Amino acid sequence: MFTGDPFVDAGNMVIEELKKVFKNKSVIELIDMVSNWFIYNWNGKIDSLQLNSNITHNSKRGTEEKKKKAKQSTMDFFNDLFGDGNNSVFQGYCRICGTKEKLFRAGRDIYPISGSGAFVNFHHSHEEGLLLCKDCITKLFFLPLAVVQMGGNLGLLHLHNDETLNYWTEKVIRTNLNKISQGVSDGILQSDFKNPKNALFDMATDLILNFNLERDNLQLYYFTNFGSNPFCEIYTLPNPVFSYLSKVLKSCKKDWYLFLNKHYKIKKAEWDNVNEVWRDKKNNKIDYDVYKDNKNETIEKLLNNQNLVPIFRKFYKQCFLNNKNISILLLDYYLREVRDMNTEQIQIIKKLGKSIIEIAKKDDNNFKKYLTMIEGASKAYQLRAAIIHLIKKHYSNGEDEPLLTLEDYVNYLFPDGTYWSEVRDILIIYLYELLHKENIEGIDVEDISLTEPEEELIEF
Numbered sequence: 001m002f003t004g005d006p007f008v009d010a011g012n013m014v015i016e017e018l019k020k021v022f023k024n025k026s027v028i029e030l031i032d033m034v035s036n037w038f039i040y041n042w043n044g045k046i047d048s049l050q051l052n053s054n055i056t057h058n059s060k061r062g063t064e065e066k067k068k069k070a071k072q073s074t075m076d077f078f079n080d081l082f083g084d085g086n087n088s089v090f091q092g093y094c095r096i097c098g099t100k101e102k103l104f105r106a107g108r109d110i111y112p113i114s115g116s117g118a119f120v121n122f123h124h125s126h127e128e129g130l131l132l133c134k135d136c137i138t139k140l141f142f143l144p145l146a147v148v149q150m151g152g153n154l155g156l157l158h159l160h161n162d163e164t165l166n167y168w169t170e171k172v173i174r175t176n177l178n179k180i181s182q183g184v185s186d187g188i189l190q191s192d193f194k195n196p197k198n199a200l201f202d203m204a205t206d207l208i209l210n211f212n213l214e215r216d217n218l219q220l221y222y223f224t225n226f227g228s229n230p231f232c233e234i235y236t237l238p239n240p241v242f243s244y245l246s247k248v249l250k251s252c253k254k255d256w257y258l259f260l261n262k263h264y265k266i267k268k269a270e271w272d273n274v275n276e277v278w279r280d281k282k283n284n285k286i287d288y289d290v291y292k293d294n295k296n297e298t299i300e301k302l303l304n305n306q307n308l309v310p311i312f313r314k315f316y317k318q319c320f321l322n323n324k325n326i327s328i329l330l331l332d333y334y335l336r337e338v339r340d341m342n343t344e345q346i347q348i349i350k351k352l353g354k355s356i357i358e359i360a361k362k363d364d365n366n367f368k369k370y371l372t373m374i375e376g377a378s379k380a381y382q383l384r385a386a387i388i389h390l391i392k393k394h395y396s397n398g399e400d401e402p403l404l405t406l407e408d409y410v411n412y413l414f415p416d417g418t419y420w421s422e423v424r425d426i427l428i429i430y431l432y433e434l435l436h437k438e439n440i441e442g443i444d445v446e447d448i449s450l451t452e453p454e455e456e457l458i459e460f
Helices: 006-021 027-041 064-082 117-122 134-141 162-181 196-211 239-251 253-261 297-303 309-321 329-338 343-362 367-375 380-396 406-413 420-437
Strands: 090-093 100-106 130-132 148-150 153-158 218-224 231-237 269-272 277-280
Touching: 006 027, 006 134, 006 153, 006 162, 027 064, 027 134, 064 134, 100 134, 130 134, 153 162, 153 196, 162 196, 196 218, 196 231, 196 239, 196 297, 231 297, 239 253, 239 297, 239 329, 253 297, 253 329, 297 309, 309 329, 309 420, 329 343, 329 420, 343 367, 343 380, 343 406, 343 420, 367 380, 367 420, 380 420
Parallel strands: none
Antiparallel strands: 090 100, 100 130, 148 153, 153 218, 218 231, 269 277
8 A cells, every 4th residue: 555655655665576576475574584684684784764773773783693683673573563562652543654553653763864862853743753553664664675875865766656666666676686686785775876866867767768658747855864964855857847858758869868968067078069978188088977977957957947948049059050950849848848838939939030041041141140130139128129120121021921910929929927038049049940951051150148137027
């Protein structure tokens, strides 16, 4: 039964997986077996989950006698739990699952970051730990087999559906069981990542590619129960971002990876635009495994709900200057899925971009002039002036239909709440896309720095 609590549910997953492998063992026999793994295979190194428990207490580590004592204390605790339950506090409702049962105090020796002793203020009722039933306490015991070590803390993916459950089971629990059976497991499973944000994106990518998911909402618990500084952060990959990632991985995966990899922060290194790799000062290629835990601007902004359009603008321009044709779907999907931009607004911006190219063609192919007009707009009034100039030019060219109607301008190009600089950046991106499609090369485009605050709304 799933409770919604990430720690208890993860422990439950371990029990269910163990039951599949060891079909004839009871729960107490599984506890006996797993306690041997924790004590003898892992030498009690689960402090970051069970602080000062029967297994992790320093006095019970080291010698064979201490390990034997740790094992006995652990089994005595669970035999009482499943027997008379003399150590229960009273009959009541479990804080986690709501079952009416005998309740037991579960401090940090049982439930991570739950508060006990000096940490009673962790709870609104100032309890010395949570009051839990025996089933939830039992599930928590198996938790070390369901987490991964990420640098100095632990990582646990919160489960929302069968796909994420199967993914995490395969990735962590079965890997643990295989390593233990081979005699090569000596502690909590190490993650491939130390950076939890990058790890969360890697997990989302795996889920999309292996389970054909289009929508999900992923949460990664990044925590430790160790020592005097218990810690927990929850990193969330929102549904719109997951949906966006799903679409680009299925339609323009190569371009997405190029965009993603280009935005890692790597000291004393430069991006090689020709070969699409990072190089150090000696011009040696830097492998992905070296920088995969570095901060990534794209990931940071997607997780913090910050606008990616300015980054896209620089990216598409650089690709044009290096004669690389990048799918416009990277931007289109982002505007629709993450920015929730109106389809009509996107179409009006595209229409405007196409008209600018046609105007430039009729003006002696002076593409640079019109690119600079848009790209050089550093204030809202400058962009307005540029658009008005284009409307006039379009009219003087004798076109049958107006470049923009008043309704187009007010309701779709700049609807209420629109950031003028975002419209300009999207327009610039589409202009470079059209230049690619028209095979227009050799334009000496100035690298104009656009630093205006994106919070500035369009002013009429």
